[in-house]
Amino acid sequence: MKDKGILIRNIYYMLSYAFRVLKRSNYDEIGSEKFEHIQDLFAAILAKGISRQLKQGLYKEYxxxxxxxxxxxxxxxxxxxxxxxxxxxxxxxxxxxxLSENNVFNQILKTTSVILMQQPSVNVKRRTALKKVMLHFDSVDMIEPTRIKWNILRFQKNNQSYKMLLNICYFVLDGLLLSTDKGKYKMANFLDEQHMSRLFEKFVLEYYRYHYPSLRAAAPQIAWNIDAGTTDFLPTMQTDIVLKSYSKVLIIDTKYYAHTMQVQSRYGSRTFHSNNLYQIFTYVKNQDVGNTGNVAGMLLYARTEETIVPDADFMMSGNKMSVKTLDLNTAFGNIAEQLDNIATSYFGEIEKKEA
Structure with a gap:
């Protein structure tokens, strides 16, 4: 990894697109700071976010x-x-x-903050900020991270401001490892495929949704184009990003892998990931029902430090297919330029909404 500090700062920008609330002015100084550890970034965001939430009042439920x-x-x-x-x-x-503040939403905030305060990778300044906001959580219990049922948490008008904060908590708590010494928790590496793949996908979608509203960025399901029979047992075709402009469609499937190419065990040669290529081809052909050729597909990988970097465009059964990489370990302006080029290379000159 060339510069972990740059990548961590870019994770902040990616989170800013995934959760628009981070674009507000009270988070601005976080984007200008240098972080050596991802846990330190999460602690900074939580300290700021919880402080802001305290001014509004902690969420209460019966x-x-x-x-x-x-x-x-x-x-x-x-x-x-x-x-x-x-x-x-x-x-x-x-x-x-x-009505009580001692509900699962505040319990998750407290538990995450306390665990972050125990991590040596979190800067003293951030630990102090978390301790300060935790003074207002005396009536809130801790919760065992393994007992949290993330899938049943429901957000509505009164707790919508918790959505981004609890997603940060999920990133932290989902990567916990129980230490054998004194029963404390340790942080796993957030920069792994499982966590980063979700953020990478959400970031690219929200970037296009915000800057290119005319492309109507979305993540729809694609229906199977079958001639006869039932689709009851066919797998769901859930896209990551679909961009549409008039009659043209670009389907983007994001991938965050440690290795962007697969090795053919028999010959030792490197090729594109077979399953990924089959997947995007299936999406494109089922979307292009009339075989117009106006639907294109792209596999977009987060770039690694491998010597061979996927960069290809080709026609396949009448449709354009591309395999590209996005360099996340560079200034964020360069990342934005790469995403802009993807849009303009397929749709031509198109108006961009600035931040």
């Missing part, structure tokens, strides 16, 4: 309680109350809901 009270509150628990009567206790067993 939490169920069961208490023995002198007066009725909420719903009477008959069985519990009879039990008290038999023991000659003048108490009512009550079940009631109460």
């Amino acid at each position: 939490v169920s309680h069961c208490d023995d009270l002198s007066v009725l509150r909420g719903k009477l628990d008959i069985h519990g109350t009879i039990h008290h009567k038999l023991q000659r206790k003048q108490k009512l067993s009550c079940e009631y809901d109460e």
Whole structure:
């Protein structure tokens, strides 16, 4: 890796597109700082984001309680109350809901912040900032990271501001390793295929969605173009990015691999990843129902330091196919220029909306 600091700063910019809230002015100074560790960047974002959230007020939701009270509150628990009567206790067993800050959203924020504060890779300045905002979380419990059901978290009007913060928490907590010493957590390397592939895909989509609204960037499913029979058991064709302008369509499939080329075991030669090429070809041919040739496909890899870098354009059964790389270890202006060139090379001169 040529300069980890540059790559980490670019991850901030990628997050800024994936989560538009980071484009607000109170996050500006983060983009100008140099980070040696990704955990330090996450700590800076969380410290800023939680501080901003505290000014708005922590999200509250109704939490169920069961208490023995002198007066009725909420719903009477008959069985519990009879039990008290038999023991000659003048108490009512009550079940009631109460608005509380001690909910799973704030528990995730607290747990993530505490774990980041324990990481030696997090700068003292960032740890201090997290400790400061955590003073307001005394009434909030910690939560075991493995117990978090990320797929059932629902965002609505009152907690929409938590969306970006909890995604940062997911990146942090999903990469945790339990240390054998003192039962503490350690951070795994965020810059792996699993985490970066999701961010890479989301970034490219949101970049085109923001800067080129006329291309109507989206990530739709493609229907199978079959002549007869049922599609019930055919796999879903879920695209990463689809750009459309009038009759022209460009389907982009992003890939973040440690190796952008595959090695043919028998001969030792390097080729494009077979499955990726089959996949994009299938997407293109099923999208181009009329065989017009106006649908193109592109495999877009994050560039590695390998000596052989994929860079090819070719026609396949009447449709243009491309295999390209995007260099993420360069100034962000160069990254933007690479993405701009992809759009203009296929759609021609097209208006760009500046940030």
